[in-house]
Amino acid sequence: MEEILLKLYEMTAIGSIVEQPSFLIMYVLAFVLLYLGIKKEYEPLLLIPIAFGVLIANFPGGDMGVLAAVDKMVDGEMYHNVITLSNGEVWADAKGVPYNIYEVGLPQIAHDLGLMNFLYYMLIKTGFLPPIIFMGVGAMTDFAPMIRNLKLAFFGAAAQFGIFAVLLIGSNFFTMQEAASLAIIGGADGPTAIFTTIKLAPHLLGPIAIAAYSYMALVPVIVPLVVKLLCTEKDLKINMKEQDKLYPSSVEIKNMRVLKILFPIVTTTLVAIIVPSAVPLVGMLMFGNLIKEVGTNTSRLYDAASNSIMNAATIFLGLCVGATMTVDAFLNLQTIGIVIGGFFAFGLSIAAGILLVKLYNCFAKKKINPLIGATGLSAVPMASRVANDIALKYDSRNHVLNYCMSSNVSGVIGSAVAAGILISFLG
Amino acid sequence: MEGNFVEALKLMAVGMITVFAVLGLVIAMGNALIRFVNKYVPEDEKPAPKAAASSASAAIAPDVRAAVELAVAKITGNKGKIEKIEKI
Known part of the structure; x- marks a missing residue:
């Protein structure tokens, strides 16, 4: 008994x-x-x-935790991409030679390491899902506010400062690849953060994804905090519509529909020529947008990209990223560093956008509300909504949503370009 | 680590310049596109069929329209939206 x-x-x-x-x-x-x-x-x-x-x-025996592949010395010899099983043994063939996980077939991974490792090494480690999610994001994004206020898109570039500033700070505590993966949290773009981390520091995927999405969820808290620190009441009362009336744009848009179709095609070509490593993200973003803008002829593709494919990709991405956060991978000092560094990256990105607007206002006749700089980080459209709410608190007639969307959407392109640069130099 | 710092500093300069350059080019390209489209594709053709559609829909009797709306709502679980009703 x-x-x-x-x-x-x-x-x-x-x-x-x-x-x-x-x-x-x-x-x-x-x-x-x-x-x-x-x-x-x-x-x-x-x-x-x-x-x-x-x-x-994190249930022992469940075999649902993702096992990291690392280079390891076994019996005095160095082996690449070796998996250490949950019982502490190295995953090896009958002769005791460790498997290189990238030389093993997917059915064997599924059989020996379980369902979650199969999904992770097939969908995430290959870098498949983040571009697919970007396609869905593109299908749900409207570039019209950006096209109407092209000049404001420039502030989406300033907001990438947090990424490179934290890379600079993080380089003292982490390897360059790890620091870059941590820094990309400042882009406030989950798929971009995941894509970059997969390429540069896959062992940090769990905590970086959690930090990125947590801070994105905290946009309604972080943006007002940074705005309060850096903006005066006078800044926040700048009414964009009144400024437009005072200093009207010299260019009138006559056919937005055609522009919205041409924009993703030309942008992809341009970005692909300058930063080819950003094409998986920007290309898929723009493809998703193109099938939306073409209209009824591609409505079935648009529907698939923005609904069924996007939803399935989100489920698998979320579950796999969560499954990388096993006890050993998560409970260490690096995770604390990522949480702190991620916050700084996020905050600095918002601050850089605001400060560039304030600098611009020192020289320009047509003033810009600094909230438009604050939304230069991705987090579309939440950052714009939060900024609009802040503006309305100071002036109930000051709707800045459409203006914020311009820098907000350009921030998506900017963070994808920044990711491409980091991957090119450090990958 | 000092080497890392210098490399990170260089990467920061290259990265920020590239991001500004790419978005600057996107802005310039966007402005060029607007001028090109204004010159060669001046008419936005979308409103015309909409007006036709609404006038066609307006010709449908209100009770018929209400019946069609009810049927569509029931079949699609309130997800369907009627854009146009036409007699064939």
Whole structure:
């Protein structure tokens, strides 16, 4: 009887959890993220799958945690992309030679390492899902506000400063690849952060994705905080429509529909020539947008990109990213560094956008509300909505949403370009 | 680590210049596109069929329209939207 009870005990996860109580921290983290996603509605489409991925990855014996591939010395010889199993043994063939995971077929990965590793190495590690999500984002993005206010798109470039500033600071504490992956959080773009991290520091994917999406969810808190620190009441009362009336644009748009079709084609060509490594992101973003703008002839493609494909990609991305956050991968000093560094990257990006607008206002007749600089980070359209709410608090007639969308959308292109540069130089 | 810092500094300069250059070119290209489209494709053709559609829809009797709307709402679970009703 005692033996049966002992076997039952060993069969459950309880024994392993008692042996290694740090699993409990991961459950608490998963529950907190689930609470934020479900109850507080912070980025629920991504936080809920990520949180559930964290939960299911941390049950000993469940084999749902993603195992990192690292270069490792085994019996005095160096092997590449070696997997260490949850029981501490190296994943090896019958002769004891460690497998290189990139030389093993997907069916064997599924059989030996479980479902989540199969999904991770097929969909995430190959860099497949982030561009697919960008296609969906493109299909849901309207570039009209940017085309109407092209000049404001320049502030989307300033807001990439946080990325490079944190790269500079982070280079003292991390390797260049790790610092770049951490810094890209400042772009406030989840798929871009994931894409860059996969290419440069895949072992940090879990904490970086969590930090990126958490800070994006906290845009309604972080943007007002930075705005309060850097803007005066006079700045925030600058009414963009009144400025437009005082200094009207010299160019009138006669055919927005044709422009919206040409814009993604020409932008992709331009970006592809200058930063080819950004093409997987920018190209797919613009392709998604093109099939939206063409209209009824591609409505089925648009529907697939913005609904079924986007939804499926979001589920798999969220679950796989969550499953990378196993106890060993998450509970370490690097994670704390990522959380702190990510916050600075985010804050500095917002600040740089605001400061460039303020600098511009020192010299220009036509003043710009600094909130338009604050929305230069991606986080579309939440950052613009938050900025609009702030503007309305100071002047109930001052609707800045459309102006903010210009720098906000250009921020998506800017962060993808920044990611391309980091990958080109450090990948 | 000092080498890292210098490399990061260089990357910062190259990165920010490139991001500004790319978005600057996107802005310039956008302005050129606007001028090109204004010159060669001046008419926005979209409003015309809309007006035709609305006038066609307006010709439908209100009770018929209400019946069609109810049917569409029931079949599509309130997700469907009527843009145009035409007699064939």
